[in-house]
Amino acid sequence: MKEFSIFDVVGPNMIGPSSSHTAGACRIGKAAYKMAGEDIKKVTFLLHGSFAKTYRGHGTDKALVGGILGFDPVDERIKYSFDLAREKGIEFIFQEADLGEVHSNTVKVIVEKNDGEIIELMGSSIGGGNIVVTEINGLEIEFTGEYDTLIISHVDKPGVIAKVTAVLALYDINIAFMRVYRYSKGQNAFMIIETDNEISPEIVSYIKKTIPEVPQAYLVNIK
């Protein structure tokens, strides 16, 4: 049985009206922001199920854009996120979509950056502000954002995992959970590493700089 904290019960502190449709949506948006970084040109939100049906009434749209701006679910600027995004020159579109056999509160976020890079992230809001990210760039993965999460895009060959975990050991970072995913053997792969300790951006750039088999690494800290 999961152990609940006081603040799981009296909490989260959030912007209303709905922990699943507002707070959770904001965290999915923020996960996409953490992967994409600042330089965002355009974001398309594909809304599924209950998200598609009720997103206006629940402010799901504003919360998602708030997340894209890097806001936490408790940030009062969420209410004005559309204007704030426009001021930053970020274009955003909402489309109702059938994303298949997924949770009723699911959204796929497609981020286009100014340098042409495209990041796709799909996540579900599973209640109480909790989320599960289920897909990155078409690859099925899974993490919850409850821990600092490292997403390492790497080449699928021997020794790469050891190199990455050696860096974490060097910085005294304890790994709570770790999973490895790949498109197919020898192709691009992803490591999802959830840690007990906070990860600084410095560690992420060190991994990118020193391990040639890691073309890209992202830090998703959305606790």
Added chain:
Amino acid sequence: MNFTNGKELLDLCNKHNKRIYEVMLAKEVELSGLSEEEIRGKMRESLEIMKSAVNSGLNEEVKSLSGLIGGEGKKIKKRRDTHKPVCGLVMSKAISSAMAVLEVNAAMGRIVAAPTAGSCGIIPGTLITMQEEFGLEDEDIINALITASAIGMIITKNATVAGAEGGCQAETGSAAGMAAGAVVELMGGTPEASLSAASMCIKNILGLVCDPIAGLVEVPCQTRNAMGAANALICAEIALSGVSSIIPFDEVVDTMYKVGRSIPFELRETALGGLADTPTGRKIQKQVLGE
């Protein structure tokens, strides 16, 4: 120091001669690795958010996203200025504050989900009213919030606090039970009396469906938050008088869960039944969702 149900919580309270909040704090220290002071500090932040939500709901212009609600708590407050409240001053303040917080929530303002966003008015409505009317300190209210969280945690573990799973009884019923137990502790009642008050609250609204118009956390949620606050105060008064619940807390929680699971899908937050499926409810849904 761990417990999973009401009986274990009471046993710990009695064995160590501790209040519910003290047991809950000790458990949280073990779980989180934070100190008691850090945990209290976090709860102080939550209390500040609750106070500011009550304040802005009662004093500022608040309008929900859909326009269905906003300003109702203020109206009740205004009537108090010129009329003797029908239900007494404490009750009147509690219900107006509970409604005001729900308005703030529906207007995309900042709240504490306690235990959910849909029931976020009940705990601040009752506890902040108690603080004002009985001249209590913030530290007392922080203890009461921790007590409330112990009750809510038992319900979360053994049943549910989600309307989609257990209907409104699970959301506003749990919030009322949490608030009632906390009020009893604030007034010096025993841990047994706290759980008795919580039991009575849930018993009182067993079976209540979740049927929000257009699926929004607005109507009938707002007045059900008022009722939750009133229910909490009623049951606290009963329990503090030495009247205990015939059915023990754990059995009430189990029953609430069983009843919740037998509520039809249409009446569990899907906006397919109940008030959402009335001619007026459907008309509003069309207007709001543009369908």
